[in-house]
Amino acid sequence: MPLELIKEVNGVPEFEPLSKFHKVDFRSLQPGCDYSKKYIQGKLSCVSSLTYGGNRTPILKIGLQEQENSNSEITINVLFFGKLAKDCAKVFYEGDTIAVAGFIVLSSSSSASRDGEHCLFLKAFEDFKSTVYVYVKSVIDFSTQSMSLVPATRYVYTPLNELKSGMIVNVYGVVKFFKPPYLSKGTDYCSVVTIVDQTNAKLTCLLFSGNYEALPMIYKNGDIVRFHRLKV
Structure with a gap:
């Protein structure tokens, strides 16, 4: 399925769907490389409203922040197209952890903008066999969550x-x-x-x-x- 929800219990996924893919970090992404068998993972820092391009093709833009290094503030832009964009727009929430497997790097720059967002765009769509994994927490483990002065909405889902x-x-x-x-x-x-x-x-x-x-x-x-x- 192009979009899958992965249930987490105390921060541990019930199953690991990405074992057949190779994870890449944000800094190593560049145009021209083959990412059909690779994936990136991060936290949703922003989710734009669904828009429509040529031929009324749905487009969804998100900001994805790398989580591998807690001191890292690298954020990249990911564009979803078609049915995948419509499906993701229904389930994406800021703060969610997601992984994107199978994508194309559209553009890149070695320098970052002033707000820390790198000039990098990724394209994901069903024709390229892109798959998006959304990690859904069923139990909140506060021992692994960093505390913030700004309250964040966290949902616990009941089977x-x-x-x-x-x-x-x-x-x-x-x-x-x-x-x-x-x-x-x-x-x-x-x-x-x-x-x-x-x-x-x-x-x-x-x-x-x-x-x-x-x-x-x-x-x-x-x-x-x-x-x-x-x-x-």
Whole structure:
């Protein structure tokens, strides 16, 4: 799959999908090299809004900060195109750790800009067999997290097979069924979504909002969605 969510327990991935790839550091990236079997990994420092280029091709731009060296502030730009861009836009959040395997370096410069962002662009898209891995924390391990004076939102995701009535939870999963937003008998819009996660448990969500655009825009079965502060 071009986009995969990797569950982490106390900072340890449930499985390691990148063993067949070779990791490269940001400083060694340069145009003209073959990165089809290599990957980069870092923390999302910024996520731009989804835009559309020629032929209405979706484009998503992110800033990715290297994490290998805690003193490093190297940030590169990554551009996602097509369906991969649309899928990533739904699940990317600033602070997430992601890995990108299979990409093309578009341009490079040996000097960095004033804000520490290197003049480097990477291109990832399905036709090049790019794959994006998003590491999702199910348990927060504060012993491995650096403390900050600025509070950051961290979500703990509950497996669907552990849900009980009355709980308020954060969940994620793959869409198995959905009904686009429609006007209910009242004044609100309503949408129905059924998701399944790695436990093979299903959850049907009934969503209401007075604002049509506030409801999740789902395009097809197989899309990946997250729900925060969902009441069971």
